[in-house]
Amino acid sequence: MKALNRTGLIFFPAYDWEISPTHPERQERLLYTQDQIMEEGLLDIEGIHEFKAGFATEHDIQRVHFCVPDVASRITTSHNISAGGCIEAARHVLEGDVDKAFALVRPPGHHSMRVVHGARGFCNINIEAIMVEWIRRNYPRIKKIAIVDTDCHHGDGSQDIFWHDPRVLYISLHQDGRTLYPGSGFPREFGGPNAFGMTVNVPLPPRTSDRGFLFVIENLVLPILKEFKPDLVVNSAGQDNHYSDPITDMAFTARGYARLNEMLSPDICVLEGGYSIEAALPYVNTGIILALAGLDYSYLREPGLDTESIKEGQKILDYIARLTDNILEKWYNKEKLRSEYYEGEAYVKRDKSIYYDTDGISESQTEEVRVCDKCPGVFKIDSQASTGYRILGIHIPWGACQECREKGLEWFNEAKGPYYGVYLQDMDADRYRVRLL
Amino acid sequence: MMLGIDVGGTHTDAIIIDGGEITASAKKVTRKQDLVGSIVDAVIGLGIDVARVKRVVLSTTLATNSIVENTLAPVGMVVSAGPGIDPREYFLNEDFYLVKGAIDHRGREYQGLSDREVVDAGRKLKARSIEGIGIVSKFSVRNPMHENRMHYLLANEFKYISMGHQMSGSLNFPRRIYTAYFNTAVMPLQHGFLKSVGDAFRDMGINADILILKADGGTITHDAAFRLPVETILSGPAASIMGAIALTGERRTALVLDIGGTTTDIGVLVKGVPLMQPQGVDMAGKKTLVRGLDLLSLGLAGDSTVVVEDGKIRIGPGRKGPPACLGGTSPTPTDALSVMGLFDKGERRRAEEAFESIAQVLDKGVEEVARQVIKKFCQELRSAVTEFIDVLNSRPVYTIHDMIYPELISPETVIVVGGPAGSFCSLMEDTFGLECKVPQYHEVANAIGACLARTTARITLVADTHLGKLICPELDIEKDIPGDYSPDDVKVFGMERLDELYRYLGMEDRPDIDVVEEQSFNMVRGFRTVGKNIRLRMQTRPGVLSLSRA
Numbered sequence: 001m002k003a004l005n006r007t008g009l010i011f012f013p014a015y016d017w018e019i020s021p022t023h024p025e026r027q028e029r030l031l032y033t034q035d036q037i038m039e040e041g042l043l044d045i046e047g048i049h050e051f052k053a054g055f056a057t058e059h060d061i062q063r064v065h066f067c068v069p070d071v072a073s074r075i076t077t078s079h080n081i082s083a084g085g086c087i088e089a090a091r092h093v094l095e096g097d098v099d100k101a102f103a104l105v106r107p108p109g110h111h112s113m114r115v116v117h118g119a120r121g122f123c124n125i126n127i128e129a130i131m132v133e134w135i136r137r138n139y140p141r142i143k144k145i146a147i148v149d150t151d152c153h154h155g156d157g158s159q160d161i162f163w164h165d166p167r168v169l170y171i172s173l174h175q176d177g178r179t180l181y182p183g184s185g186f187p188r189e190f191g192g193p194n195a196f197g198m199t200v201n202v203p204l205p206p207r208t209s210d211r212g213f214l215f216v217i218e219n220l221v222l223p224i225l226k227e228f229k230p231d232l233v234v235n236s237a238g239q240d241n242h243y244s245d246p247i248t249d250m251a252f253t254a255r256g257y258a259r260l261n262e263m264l265s266p267d268i269c270v271l272e273g274g275y276s277i278e279a280a281l282p283y284v285n286t287g288i289i290l291a292l293a294g295l296d297y298s299y300l301r302e303p304g305l306d307t308e309s310i311k312e313g314q315k316i317l318d319y320i321a322r323l324t325d326n327i328l329e330k331w332y333n334k335e336k337l338r339s340e341y342y343e344g345e346a347y348v349k350r351d352k353s354i355y356y357d358t359d360g361i362s363e364s365q366t367e368e369v370r371v372c373d374k375c376p377g378v379f380k381i382d383s384q385a386s387t388g389y390r391i392l393g394i395h396i397p398w399g400a401c402q403e404c405r406e407k408g409l410e411w412f413n414e415a416k417g418p419y420y421g422v423y424l425q426d427m428d429a430d431r432y433r434v435r436l437l
Numbered sequence: 438m439m440l441g442i443d444v445g446g447t448h449t450d451a452i453i454i455d456g457g458e459i460t461a462s463a464k465k466v467t468r469k470q471d472l473v474g475s476i477v478d479a480v481i482g483l484g485i486d487v488a489r490v491k492r493v494v495l496s497t498t499l500a501t502n503s504i505v506e507n508t509l510a511p512v513g514m515v516v517s518a519g520p521g522i523d524p525r526e527y528f529l530n531e532d533f534y535l536v537k538g539a540i541d542h543r544g545r546e547y548q549g550l551s552d553r554e555v556v557d558a559g560r561k562l563k564a565r566s567i568e569g570i571g572i573v574s575k576f577s578v579r580n581p582m583h584e585n586r587m588h589y590l591l592a593n594e595f596k597y598i599s600m601g602h603q604m605s606g607s608l609n610f611p612r613r614i615y616t617a618y619f620n621t622a623v624m625p626l627q628h629g630f631l632k633s634v635g636d637a638f639r640d641m642g643i644n645a646d647i648l649i650l651k652a653d654g655g656t657i658t659h660d661a662a663f664r665l666p667v668e669t670i671l672s673g674p675a676a677s678i679m680g681a682i683a684l685t686g687e688r689r690t691a692l693v694l695d696i697g698g699t700t701t702d703i704g705v706l707v708k709g710v711p712l713m714q715p716q717g718v719d720m721a722g723k724k725t726l727v728r729g730l731d732l733l734s735l736g737l738a739g740d741s742t743v744v745v746e747d748g749k750i751r752i753g754p755g756r757k758g759p760p761a762c763l764g765g766t767s768p769t770p771t772d773a774l775s776v777m778g779l780f781d782k783g784e785r786r787r788a789e790e791a792f793e794s795i796a797q798v799l800d801k802g803v804e805e806v807a808r809q810v811i812k813k814f815c816q817e818l819r820s821a822v823t824e825f826i827d828v829l830n831s832r833p834v835y836t837i838h839d840m841i842y843p844e845l846i847s848p849e850t851v852i853v854v855g856g857p858a859g860s861f862c863s864l865m866e867d868t869f870g871l872e873c874k875v876p877q878y879h880e881v882a883n884a885i886g887a888c889l890a891r892t893t894a895r896i897t898l899v900a901d902t903h904l905g906k907l908i909c910p911e912l913d914i915e916k917d918i919p920g921d922y923s924p925d926d927v928k929v930f931g932m933e934r935l936d937e938l939y940r941y942l943g944m945e946d947r948p949d950i951d952v953v954e955e956q957s958f959n960m961v962r963g964f965r966t967v968g969k970n971i972r973l974r975m976q977t978r979p980g981v982l983s984l985s986r987a
Contacts, residue, residue, distance in 0.1 A: 001526050016836045021959055022966060028958040031970065034835075035542040039576055040521050041611035044716075044724050052833045053840065077837050246963070282542055286521065299523035303539065303547035 003047030004294025008092040008101035010085040011037070012053040017078040017107070019358065024247065024275040025107055025122045033104070036282030042289055051092055053105065056083035056130055062432035063133040064161060065125055066393035066423045067116045068385065070434075074116050079124050082107050086131035086270050093267055094139050100292045102237070102269040103127075104285060110155035110236050110272050111182060115393055117385040118359030121153065121182060121273075128236055128270050129161045132168060135232065136398060137430060143167060146230035148221060148264060149174070150213075150257075151238020151272040152248040154185025158236065159199050164192040164369055165397065166376055169200070169228045171221055173213065175241070175250055176203040181357070187327050190334070192369055193342040194377040197334030200224060202327060205319055206249040209312040210256035212320045213241070217263050220324045224331055235266035239274025239284040243310045244302070247275055251310040254280070258287030258297040266292075279303075345371050362386040370404055378404035380411050389420050398427040438489040440645070441888020442479060443676045444472055444497040447698070450884035451479035453490075457984050461485050462881050472499055473633045480641065487643045496650035496676045496887040499630055500623040500666060504721045509622040510569055513562035515555060515591070516614060517574040517583050519548055524575070527611045529618070532567060534558035536587075543901060544579030544908065550586050559591045569597030569624055571617035575610045577602040578910040579899060597624040602910035604667065605726035606897025606974070609716060615723040620667035627666035631659060652718055652729030654679040654711055654886070654979050655893025658942055667727055671718055673883070675730050676890075678704040678711055680882030681852045683889040683981040685874060692822065692848045694865065695882070696855040698740035699756045703733040703822055705829070707846060711979055715832070728895065733825045737817055739771040739857040743810055745798050750806075750813055761791030768792045770814050771857055776807035780860040815868040822869070854879040889984070892942045895953075895976035896935055900927045903960050903968030909934060924957045924971050931975050939977055948977035 013030035020026075037043065043050050058071045060083065067074040082105045089101035109128060111121030118124075128147060135142050147162070149155040149172040162168040177183045191199040202216055225233065239245075241252035261269065269288060274281055283302045290297040330337065342348065347368050354363040362385065369379035376397035384390040392415050396408035408424070412435065415422040424433040438455045444467060453461040463482030467475045476495075480487065503509055513532045518524035519539020528535075536558060538550035562570060570591060574583040581602040588600055599620040601613040635647060648656040651668040654675035662669050677695040681687070681704075688709035695702040705712040711730050718729035736754020744751050744767075752770060760771035762783035772788035774780035789803050792810075796803045830845045851865050851873040858875045866873040878885060900907040900922055907916045907927065912934055918926075932950055939948045954974040959966050 001522075011833060011835070012840075013835050014837060015956065015958075016838055022961045022964045026959070026961060028960060028970070031958055032542045035608055036521075038608040039542065039610050041609050041724075042522075044609070044611060050833050052831050055840070077841060081837060081840050278543070283520075290522070296523060299520055301520045303519070303541050 001045055001295065003045055005099040005292060006047045006049070007289065007293040008089060008098035009043070009048065009050045009289065010053050010089045010101065010103045010105060011050060012081055012085045012105040014078045014081070014106050017076070019122060029106060029275070029277050030104065030281065032278050033281045033285045036286055037289070040286055042286065045293065045295070048289070048293055049098060051088055053081050053085035054088045055080045056087055059432065060087065060130050060134050061125055063137065063425065063427070063430070064129045065112070065114060065116045066381070066391060066425075068383070068389045068391050069420060074118070075124050078107055081105070082109070083125060083127040083130040086127045087134050089268050089270070090131050090135050094135065094142070100267055102289060102292055104271050106271065108238070108272045110149060110151060110158045110238070111153070112157040113160035113354065114395070115363070115365065115381055115383045115391070117363050117387055117389065118356040118361045120157075120354070120356040120358055122358055123157060126157050126161055128234060129158060131268070131270070132234070142231045144169070144228065144230045145232045145234065146171065146225055146228060147234045147236060148266065149236035149238070149272070150241065150260060151236055152240035152245065152250055153181055153238065153273060154201065155236055155272070156182045156184045159185070159189065162195070163199060164195050164376055164379055166195040166198055167398070169198050169224070169230060171200040171202070171224065173202045173204060173216055175248055176205055179206055180248060187330065190330070193338065193345065193348045193371045194369065196338040196341070197331055200327060200331065202323065204250070205316050207251050207312050208316060208320065209243070209251035209310050210253055210259070212312050212317060213252055213256055214259060214263065215317070215320055216324055217260055220328055222263065223328065232268070233264065233266040235261065235264060235269045236272050237269040237288055238272030239280055240276070242274065242276050242280035242284060244276040244279035245274065251312060253305060253307070253310070254283035254287040254302055255297060255300055257284045258291040258300065261288050261291035342371055347371065370407055372401060372404055374401040375399050375404050378408040390418055391421055391423060392419050393423045394425070396424070396426045396428070400428060438485075439492045439888050440480070440490045440494070441884045441886070442476055442493070442495050443673065443883040443887050444476060444495070444499070445673060445883065446498055446502070449475040449479045450881050451483055452881050452884035452888055453483055453485055454885070454888055454984065459878055459885070462878070462884065464881070469502070472497065472630065473637050476634060477637050477641065487641050490643050490645050492648065493638070493643065493645050494648045494650055494656050494887045494890060495634065496672045496883065497630070497669070498673050500627055500670045501673070503623065503626055504619065504670065507721070510625050511565070511567050512618055512621045513558070513567045513570040514614065514618055515558045515570060515572050515587055517550055517587070518610065519575055521575065524610070527614050532562060532565065534561070538574060538583045540574060540576040540580050540583060542576060542579065543904065544576060544906070545904070546580065546582065550583045552586070552590060555587050555590045559594050563594055568595060569621040570595045571599045571601070571614070571621045573601035573610070573614050573617050577613070578606050578608060578897065579908065581910060581913070597621050603913065604665070605717070605728075606910045607716065607726050609726060612717055612724050612726045615720070616667055616717070616725040616727060619670070619720055619723075619725060620665060623666045623670065627669070628663060631662060635659070648892070650676055650887045650890055651893065652727055653713060653893055654730055654890055656890050657892065661942060667725070670720060670727065671729055674702045674704070674732050674734070676883040676886040677702065677854055678730055678886065679890045679981055680884070680886030681854050681876070682706065682709065682711070683885050683984060684876035684878060684882060685852055686983070687850065687852060689849045690846060691850045691852055692869065694851065694853045696853060696857055696861055697738050698759070698856065699736070699738055701735045701738045701818070703735070703825065704730050705826075705846060705848070712829070731829070733821060735818070735821055737814060740765070740769050743768045743770065743773070743795065745795050748799070750795070750809055752810065752814055752817065760788070762788035766791075768795065770810060771860070773807040773810040774857070774860045776804060777811065780857065811864065815864055819868050850874070852876065854882040856880055886981070889981040891977070891980050891982060892939060892948070893977050893979050894935060894938050894942060895974065896931060896938070898927050898931045898973045900971040901968065903970070912938065920968065922969070924955065924973070927971050927973050928952065931973055935975055935977065950975055951978050
């Protein structure tokens with residue numbers, strides 16, 4: 001047996017880290033997955049290589065986040081290694097050691113937004129976003145990146161971070177936010193004025209199973225990717241759409257996940273959520289690894305799986321077909337819609353209330369972006385949290401035009417008022433500055 | 438008085454250790470068609486009173502050769518797997534049978550074994566006059582019920598049987614298949630050989646127990662070798678490394694170079710303990726669960742052929758015969774040493790002649806060519822060793838603690854053994870920038886290693902208090918445990934079993950027992966802790982009997 005695609009695996013189960021002893025994010029989470037991977041002998045297959053995880057630096061994290069008051073007080077070493085594991089996965093792909101890689105790491109990251117006051121949805125820092133910015137810094141040939149998030153929960157953190165970025169396409173398939181945390185991820189959330197259509201949300205009805213998911217991949221995700229032409233595709237491979245997951249209500253199977261990855265053929269997969277640690281993760285992860293490697297997974301199935309009983313009904317499939325049509329139509333019309341919404345606007349503001357469920361913190365934000373047709377547009381975030389911290393974060397994007405750059409520096413230098421500090425991300429200069437007030 | 442014998446591909450070495458001294462040694466040419474005769478020759482060559490021999494350890498390449506030369510008996514395999522990778526991917530021929538039955542990662546049966554299919558497979562194998570079978574199921578190390586049932590159904594029909602869970606406690610289904618396969622495959626040969634050796638020794642008047650050296654540098658009894666012959670394959674390189682430990686008593690982290698004629702084997706001692714392969718050794722291109730030393734084997738040795746290719750010197754990886762200075766025809770690194778005055782056996786003139794044509798092609802003097810050959814030899818050795826150590830140091834770890842505090846291997850000294858070792862010592866010192874020693878008797882380090890190797894045993898224990906079960910596959914133990922069974926309870930239980938096993942395997946003194954892996958997880962279901970999942974692996978520390986006590 002030989003892998004058609006050379007595939008790298010970064011396995012970091014963090015056997016000595018937990019949020020709390022009975023929390024879903026606990027030591028035991030990847031134990032049975034490791035047992036299954038070892039018993040299947042996956043790492044012995046020619047063309048499958050296991051690599052050691054690494055550490056993300058503070059600077060790697062600062063390219064993405066405004067951690068308040070600073071990085072060190074918002075993360076633990078486990079987060080460093082989880083993000084570092086993703087970076088190592090990317091490094092081995094981009095150096096050509098392997099064709100594809102899977103960062104099977106924990107803790108997860110896709111609920112972490114640009115400003116970090118604490119942990120939400122079990123996430124402190126956004127491990128994919130940190131990887132994406134590390135890639136763009138170190139491999140300038142990678143210009144356009146697509147993230148396809150197949151975790152059952154809407155990746156509101158990833159959406160927030162790339163909201164204004166026209167070169168990162170973020171597509172999320174998730175259980176409808178009216179029925180599940182974090183309650184966002186509707187088709188109307190479509191990206192900022194400079195990146196309209198670069199956020200695509202597909203809220204799927206509860207009980208969606210293999211046919212529904214794969215229909216969306218085939219009829220929505222692949223056509224959009226074909227037009228976007230990314231240089232790199234990342235799958236945020238959450239595994240809580242599985243029919244056995246204890247905290248969600250979907251009906252996806254291990255073989256479905258494998259087929260999804262076969263169709264999507266991502267360059268890098270990153271584990272996100274998934275808390276059915278015995279009945280789903282061992283099989284889903286095996287399926288993803290086999291699919292990435294281009295190996296046969298047709299013999300894989302969960303013990304006791306009854307495909308018929310979890311099959312979605314025709315009503316659900318019809319609903320998904322209509323949803324797909326509507327989103328696709330909107331996507332093809334994104335230029336026209338953009339000018340309808342934003343024509344003549346110089347700045348666009350949005351207000352957000354954010355709740356950090358894991359840490360019990362509330363935050364209110366006002367974000368203001370410069371509408372720009374020369375670059376992705378500078379933006380600033382005024383953020384106040386129930387912890388007492390209020391900060392102003394300014395982001396000068398990759399390839400910022402002269403006006404946006406000057407505006408960003410002006411905001412940074414002239415900010416006064418009730419802030420604990422003013423933070424600046426200057427992507428092209430790869431600089432992070434903090435001015436405490 | 439202790440007797441150590443290493444039957445190598447070229448030579449058979451025998452050694453006697455008596456009262457802490459090496460009192461006799463013999464080296465005879467190995468006759469491949471008559472290994473027992475070669476052993477007898479070597480023992481006779483020692484010129485000793487064999488009645489005084491109390492312990493015999495034998496290291497042999499017999500099974501290795503038959504695997505390489507593919508002269509193995511046909512083996513039938515009966516395998517149950519359940520979903521995953523299609524198990525038929527691992528089938529080597531039509532004598533592999535897949536039967537229904539499945540067990541999950543916690544050892545729970547979720548598809549019953551099909552007795553009818555097992556019996557049917559047995560009947561078909563019988564019809565092909567196959568005498569030996571392997572029985573393997575997926576996750577049998579978590580629950581051997583299907584393997585045990587298959588054994589019950591087939592035991593009366595076959596002469597040689599191997600069960601997967603008895604081979605090793607490690608998870609790895611494909612490796613388990615091949616380990617059981619090779620174990621049965623070498624059984625007829627090994628049984629015949631061990632019986633003949635036993636008979637020959639009795640005829641000579643040796644009544645001591647015979648121990649067999651394993652690939653991990655430990656010994657097992659004659660009886661255990663009957664059941665697990667696969668462990669004794671590939672013991673050759675282990676013999677030399679164990680010999681190096683015995684001769685130097687090294688307790689630091691060290692490189693051991695065994696420079697032979699055809700290959701140089703490089704092993705690593707970490708604080709004096711030889712480093713093992715993480716999963717198991719390869720046999721005939723198949724990965725197994727047989728524990729063995731983690732060795733780097735290079736075709737860069739004393740007799741490697743030196744040629745010029747595209748104006749550049751190339752050494753090995755082949756060997757055409759002995760060095761020119763010792764009667765061969767092609768120039769070798771040993772000849773280069775001879776030209777440089779670092780090797781004083783044989784005829785230097787012949788070494789110089791052998792390099793003349795290369796010297797002409799390169800338009801250089803013979804001495805300059807010899808210097809370049811040695812330089813290249815050392816450079817290639819160093820870069821291969823550096824890469825080897827880098828790979829060892831970049832092995833993944835799974836805890837934050839191990840990420841922050843990695844235990845990196847950094848050799849402090851070099852030990853060189855093997856025929857041409859003496860000539861290489863100062864060169865190796867320069868090559869690695871480390872102190873280097875060539876112990877006395879290094880040319881029979883292999884036989885000394887065999888002679889002094891200690892018994893090794895390793896067991897795996899998995900306790901699942903939620904299911905109320907403890908299992909130790911290697912010892913075929915399944916035991917009910919109470920809900921409050923703790924990691925310490927598992928450890929105490931394991932210590933007792935390993936101690937018993939060790940005594941059974943024939944060691945007189947108490948072993949040093951190391952817990953090599955220890956994990957304990959709270960099992961939480963629905964926000965409630967329902968039990969503990971405890972995994973332990975313990976072993977007797979591989980090592981040698983001290984010379985002084987021997």
